[in-house]
Amino acid sequence: MNKHDWQAIIFDFDGVIVESGKIKTQAFAELYRVHGADIVAQVVQFHTQNGGMSRYRKFRHFQEHFLHRPPLTEAEEKQLDIRFSELVVEAVIAADPVPGAFELIRQQSGKTPLFVASGTPEIELKVIVERRGLAPYFTDVRGAPALKKTIIAEILSSHDLTPGSVLMIGDAMADHEGAQANHIAFLGRVLPGDVNPFPADVEIVPDLRGLLV
Numbered sequence: 731m732n733k734h735d736w737q738a739i740i741f742d743f744d745g746v747i748v749e750s751g752k753i754k755t756q757a758f759a760e761l762y763r764v765h766g767a768d769i770v771a772q773v774v775q776f777h778t779q780n781g782g783m784s785r786y787r788k789f790r791h792f793q794e795h796f797l798h799r800p801p802l803t804e805a806e807e808k809q810l811d812i813r814f815s816e817l818v819v820e821a822v823i824a825a826d827p828v829p830g831a832f833e834l835i836r837q838q839s840g841k842t843p844l845f846v847a848s849g850t851p852e853i854e855l856k857v858i859v860e861r862r863g864l865a866p867y868f869t870d871v872r873g874a875p876a877l878k879k880t881i882i883a884e885i886l887s888s889h890d891l892t893p894g895s896v897l898m899i900g901d902a903m904a905d906h907e908g909a910q911a912n913h914i915a916f917l918g919r920v921l922p923g924d925v926n927p928f929p930a931d932v933e934i935v936p937d938l939r940g941l942l943v
Contacts, residue, residue, distance in 0.1 A: 740882060751901070755774055782902035786807065898916050
């Protein structure tokens, strides 16, 4: 952080600002528990391997590839979404922050525009950010259904940002791919003990304390 004067910083949310990754994993497991242990194992594996993907795309994938059923109707998808929100929102609001994350956000917000680009539905995400007292620090908070690369592109365009001077901090390949697609810098956060999902040339950190000035 102190080696580069970033024009803006874009944060993923789950696993970068708050330790909420396992909350989402448990929610997917609970939603599909009625279909048996084998389906739950497949759901959990796919979810953990596709961090940053919106829950809607995951619901559709599970329906087609794991349950082998006709595509979800709009009403069925909405019901899954409501049940998922009931399982996660309060838990995410109460989750521990990633070490150093809140301090970094407060430290940088006065001098650098900060953004959130998440796979969480945008309405839900804004409620969580507001309830956690973080809304005043961010220039914009963006989420699903837009794809990560689209959200980043729109942030760059709307705020007249130079890609080479913008940093994305994420914990999933969707974050890395979104950053690459928009030619912005990327820093990976990998929870100690977890498998590093990123290519060998990607710089990673265990938390955000090392970025504090």
